Amino acid sequence: MDLSLNVYENLVQLARLGLAGRSQDVQAYLRQIIRRLGKAEPALAQQLSELLAKAPSALSPLRDFGSAIVPVDADSRLALAKNEYPVLVPNAPILEEMLRIKIDQVVQERSHLTALEAQGLGPTRSLLFVGPPGVGKTFSARWLASLLDRPLITLDLATVMSSYLGKTGSNIRSVLEYAKSVESVLLLDEFDAIAKRRDDEGDVGELKRLVTVILQEIDDWPSTSLLIAATNHGELLDPAIWRRFDDVLEFHLPSADLRERTLRDLFGDSAQRIDAWLPILTDLWADRSFSDLTRSVQWARRRATTMGIDVVEVLLDQIGGELRLSTAETRKQAAKILSEAGYSDRRISELVGISRDTIRKGRG
Template identity: 70%
Template sequence: MDLLDKLSENVVQLARLGLSGRSQDVQAYVRQSIRKLRQQNPELASQLSELLALAPTSLSPLRDFGGAIVPVDADSRLALAKSEFPVVLSGSPILDRNLKARIEQIVVEQRQLSALEREGLGPTRSLLFVGPPGVGKTMSARWLASLLGRPLITLDLATVMSSYLGKTGGNIRSVLEYAKSVESVLLLDEFDSIAKKRDDEGDVGELKRLVTVLLQEVDDWPSTSLLIAATNHGELLDPAVWRRFDDILEFRAPDADERMEVLVSLFGGDVEKLEEWLPVLVNIWEGRSFSDLTRTAQWIRRRAITSDNTVLDILLDRIGHELRGGSPDDRKRAARLLAERGYSDRKISEIVGISRDTIRKSRPSSAPNSSKMRGRNG
């Protein structure tokens, strides 16, 4: 086959892919061509690489993406999604080392599109976040948008399903097209509300069609936009969904080191007053999510500020039932700490659930004698 025949074949194939409307197939074909041309025509391969890296941005009619208009429902005129720009965070989410590294790698890829395209590769375009509530999925999506300097477009699929029943398909397509047209991070929250297993007998035909539409959108997602689907119930997802995403990130409740790190951060200026208690808190709050820890720590600090009690008094009042149900070692440690602070045997027994005789026997010789305790200690 001579050069003209090869060129004609390539033009026909590109035209066929372009007219089918599947931009991702066009990009894949161009990448394949770049690999073939790298030895024969390096200059042309380089030009195609640059074009491939920049092509998706030409879809954007508004370079000031912070001012772009989010699609609205035709009847209610209510916005179909929430757009946040700029995304401002007080700090990065606390995640395990591997998970954080994978998220940071995505940022690096988005910043080096040209380098990837020159090698015939594309960046990570779609992510599936899986994990229980409160473990940092939404926070991580916001962090990604912040690092990339892009708007975060959030579509709560459960809300769309309940509010616009009968028009769900058209509304979701509108949001997807909008998110593809600008450099953005799209978060599809409550993903399982639509992308459920297609053998669910309760599903109507509309929902099953939407699953197909969503899977095709994931396949065709442009390189310069990032799609994130988040679910609390990965077990409900259609098996085909898992295979379509470029990467799947599984979030979990924080381990002991992560709980310690987040508690030190949350208690701020009060952490020195609670330093000896932190190991106890880390143990009795095992299994709690980041959001649970945040709510509890903030409640304790607010209560201490707005009352005449110390932060430790408020903490002990809040965790009493958890401490009494904790391990023997944690209860003994708590009893020792309370004894060192001058709490009476009776008060310690009330707080930690250990008998007064046991407390008396284990009281350090340096601790104040319970018979001399007065006032708040009972």
């Protein structure tokens, strides 16, 4: 070995970090050594890379998940986290292309650990999901856990937050240590509740101290687990929080293309019946999230099933008010669809708010 690499100093530093129990720092230091070894000692660099790649299964095998004890609040004795394994997700989330690529990347990294370690890199350890309610943040976290075949551990915010000074920080540390002890995906939902800006004068010192705790935990988060924090209010997060995550994924309300794809999937076997209405629904429901679209479609399908009527009839009753308030172009388009379906001029006029004379002229 090339003595210029200061082997002895490296060994001392590794021993110091290991004895201090700082496994994440040990891994980071080893990556530096691998880069420095470079072409001089390729065999040794390869061995170290393989050791790092195997570290997750060696440190906390998945089979030990069942034996790990879920932390509880000392006073209430309620569990501080919920865990789920296996994570069963019926279908993949419909996402913007860049979000899908980033999530796929996280999954692929776990299959290429040796190659990453050989480059002095580790896998993604932490993600921040930001976006309005109902756009797929929690669903995507579940999907990731399912793809990685990892337990999903979710912080129970209601139990963790304590009125006793110092208890909230202690509870959160317990959950974080628990998530570190197994190969898992930890979801910190409603993250803004525990990671608010430290200049918020309305918060007590306890919540401000929480931010410091969380910053340290994110910095030290092991590659054995994946930490996902999700928030509907990114503007409330402490600025230092954003820099600590390996990646930030911004979720938006679905685009027109995604809305149409989502609606087609949600209507299932009935999709053919409402095919002509999809462009109109896509336009009328432009401000709706994925969860809003799901609720609307499921209500219409349930109504049609229980009343024994055509889903299009239910849909027309559901969107009638919106149609009458929509743009002239949308109302004309709806009138044309209804006319071709055999609806009377009177019924069309009631539904879209266009006079019967105008409807007749349009047909002519």
